[in-house]
Amino acid sequence: MPHDAAPPRLLTQNRRLRAIGVHNWTLPAWAGRLPDGRTYSTCPSAGVCRQVCYARHGTYTWPVVRARHQANLALVLDDLTGWETRMIAELGHRRFAAGAWVRIHDAGDFFSDDYLTAWLRVCRARPAVTFYTYTKEIDRFRRLVEPDPPPNLRWVYSLGGTQDEAIDLVADRVADVFPDEAAITDAGWHSQSSSDLHAVQGPRLVGIPANRIPSAVNRMNRRRFSEWQAESGTGHLRTVPTDSAEREAA
Template identity: 70%
Template sequence: MNRPRKLLTQNREMKAIGVWNWTLPAWAGRLPDGRTYNTCPSAGICAQACYARHGTYTWPVVKAKHEANLTFLLDDPTGWENTMRTELAAPKFRGGWIRIHDSGDFFTDSYLTAWLRICHARPDTKFYCYTKEVDRFRRLVEPDPPRNFLWVYSYGGTQDNALDPDVDRVADVFPRQRRDRRRRMEFPR
């Protein structure tokens, strides 16, 4: 298996604010070995306009990195989790922020649960994400969230009707379509 050398990366903008990133391929596709995937099972209209399906995300080296991340995760979930925990043990991550997914989402219960274990194992690192997996988060995260994990529900998915902008932390990538929704974020993008 071709495992990524490093799991966490930084682009120029994230580096400027000290944020590291973990990413997967956006939405649905086919891996080089022929397997199909859908890393955004609750995507709605956002799948049509997704920034992570255009531009630099389509460059061969970037696409290959995202696919290698997903392949490692799918083929060896325990090895992926252990590797992520080990990488996060480096001093440079203490007190820092990790953005989980600038593309992709928590596509299974077991994958989200692995991230929750990682958050608990690294209490000196802060984690955040945007997600359309409302039901999954209501069941697995909201009852007892790790103190170092923040999330924003993102409009544009199939579970928008379950969101309450007066209660939930929400972001709206299509604000002209929903002028009555508020965008509330309390941590770096």
């Protein structure tokens, strides 16, 4: 895909994030094929989540939206240095003045070390902006981010992937997808429904109510992503809080 197919602005705002003043960067979800025939996997550690991923339904499947996300990915794959330069320049605009928030990945994940490292340089180049992300790339973050994280980067380890067993529920900030709000409350976790920023600003254990896509509801069968992933034979959690006090002991 030619680089001039990339959109003039890299960052966008979907309806939900616009409501809380957050800009976002998006890749195609999970796996697919670019128009030039190349195959890709943007979520290499996806587990059961890929079966019910919200970013593989609805508006994300519209041709114009899919083309936009694929153009983003092609730019990263073909010219990571150029993408980084453009991203840093765009974040220098006055609309990203002190107090601005950017969610990295409305869909997709940090699919390579080089790509994650480029984002770390972007974060450090724009300290006035706060970046946040959900990720299932636990090993990559342990190696490349945790030893020396940019002060303006917040992250949440997201359950439902093949690396669930590397997540420590006692120490890490963690998100799990639940069947509904009642299930989040019953588990003693804290919902991010009213604002996605609760995932990085609120209590450490974050509950996300499942999208009410009928096929997804049926496949989840009242299970949390972490439970469903464990049933698949991979991703058993290392530690499981047993009561409310332990859940909040961080």
